[in-house]
Amino acid sequence: MIFNNTGKTLTKCLLLRMHCWRCASNYSRINKVLIANRGEIACRVMKTARKLGVRTVAVYSDADTNAMHLEMADEAYNIGPPPSQQSYLNKEKIIEIAKSSGCQAIHPGYGFLSENTEFAELCHKHNIIFIGPPASAIRDMGIKSTSKAIMSEAGVPIIKGYHGSDQSLAKLKHEAEQIGFPVMIKAVRGGGGKGMRIAFSASEFESQLESAKREALKSFGDEAMLLEKFVQEPRHVEVQIFGDHHGNYVHLFERDCSVQRRHQKVIEEAPAPGISESLRNELGQAAVRAAHAVGYVGAGTVEFILDRHTHAFHFMEMNTRLQVEHPITEMVTNTDLVEWQLKVAGGEKLPLTQDEINLRGHAFEARIYAESPNDGFLPGAGPLDYLVAPNPGPDVRVETGVRQGxxxxxxxxxxxxxxxVWGEDRKDALMKMRTNLADYNADGIEKNEKYFIRIKIMKIFEVAKSKAQKVLIEEYIVDIENSIEG
Structure with missing residues (x-):
């Protein structure tokens, strides 16, 4: 649904917020939670739950019978065969286990069911707390055309584009010409970099459109597209937001996620380099307006495209869940966002006000994958015969869901x-990242941490603060800038 009537949309958003505030009294402290996920995020949630004295229930597929998250949980239940559709995406089975094990809440982690409107509604139907935003926010933010209409009405900058219902080739061609090439073609229900293509000229528009449609239909069951002006030297900057059931909203500053592979993040840092205090404040305020507009509750992320030359920023999308990269925000704000999630879901107010949230130092996160950088980054599989990770400490965290063997x-x-890793400043954090990546060793399958070191030696991340830009690793590896000054 695309909102064209400003009054109706604002009324809808106000009613959503009033509903959230009234519901606060219906929640109570969470004593037992089911984690509907696997791997490192399941382990991450369990660590904080244990700290808070909250009992945890794990679920696992036949492929995960010896998984690390099962050892960390108080209880564990099998949910089916390895394919996700028969296990981690089996909504009814997960609800059944949550009820039979006496869980008050379900934490979806990220991926799988974390942004599934039907699952959030199913939890509500069975009087189980879904640790995430209202189903309406998930639904509206999951449809790019709807989300952009809501953001525009809320005063959040959106990029020039076409988000209409007329999907005829003639109409899309006309709109692309009006926008001006290059044009980004995006699936309306897209995510994760799927259903996205760039048309640099009118001559390639039709072929790129058809390619995006095919991928979107396969991935999302919907080939509807939207068009946007393509920013040729963008930065991907996102703002962590949090809302509670009492109508309170805060942001926890921004992250830079510009280094990507196939439109997937691989390196993130916080705060974003080269961001002035005034721009940082503008980004934060825009993100809070976005959260307010949909009556948001819990942890969320508002993603922006930032022009590296003009520093103009535009809304890209809102992720209605905890992000993979949330630890770097925790490091630079001295917070535990999973703790916030559990407390807010239980009806408590936000632990801190905006004035009490402060930035300290700089943090990097590197994602380590079982894949081959020399073979097109194809995913790998097999045993981890040998695994040695850096020693954790106040400045170093290793978030994982695997062990040797x-x-x-x-x-x-x-x-x-x-x-x-965390450092007193960006240079210190970068040095710690290099050192600790070198200390991460695994054998048995190919992995990409050595590739990260290679990139770092080439100074891909040592960009001048005023010249940082989005880097697509699969397209090129270049020395963008030899200095971190500026």
Missing amino acids: DEVSVHYDPMIAKLV
């Missing part, structure tokens, strides 16, 4: 760990 399954995402 574990099997990396072909059925799931090949990410096996996240290395997170």
Whole structure:
């Protein structure tokens, strides 16, 4: 649904917020939670739950019978065969286990059911707390055309484009010409970099459109497209937001996720380099307006495209879940966002006000995948015969769901760990990232942490603060800038 009537949309958003505030009294402290996920995020949630004295229930597929998250949980239940559709995406089975095990809440992690409107509604139907935003926010933010209409009405900058219902080739061609090439073609229900193509000229528009449609139909069951002006030297900057059931909203500053592979993030840092205090404040305020517009509750991320030359920014999308890269925000704000999630879901107010949230130092996160950088980054699988990770400490975190001897399954995402480091400043954090990546060693399957070191030596991340730009690793590896000054 696309909102064309400003009054109706604002009334709808106000009613959503009033509903959220009234519901706050219906929640109580969470004592037992089911984690509807696997791998490192399941382990991450369990660590904080244990700290808070919250009992945890794990679920697992036949491929994960010896998984690390099962050892960390208080209880564990099998949910089916390895394919995700028969296990981690089996909504009814997960609800059944949550009810039979006496769980008050379900934490979806990221991926799988974390942004599934039907699952959030199913939890509500069975009086189980879904640790995430209202189903309406998930639905509206999951449809790009709807989300952009809502953001525009809320005063959040959106990029020039076409988000209409007329999907005829003639109409889309006309709109692309009006926008001006290059044009980004995006699936309306897209995500994860799928259903996206760039048309640099009118002559290639039709072929790129058809390619995007095919991928969108296969991935999302919907080939509807939207068009946007393509920013040729963009930065991907996102803002962490949080809302509660009492109508309070805060942001926890921004992250730069410009280094990507196939439109997938591989390196993230916080705060974003080269962001002035005034721009940082503008980004934060825009993100809070976005959260307010949809009556948001819990952890979310508002993603922006930032022009590296003009520093103009535009809304890209809102991720209605905890992000993979949330640890770097925790490092630079001295917070535990999973703790916030559990407390807010239980009806508590946000632990901190905006004025109490402060930036300190700089943090990097590198995602370590079981894949071959010399073979097109194809996912790998097999046993981890040898695994040595850096020693964790106040400045170093290794977020993982695997141990030496574990099997990396072909059925799931090949990410096996996240290395997170903190430093007094960006240069210090970068040095720690290099050192600790060198200390991460695994054998038995190919992995990409050595590739990260190679990139770092080439100074891909040592960009001048005023010249950082989005880097697509599969397209090129270049020395963007030899200095981190500016």
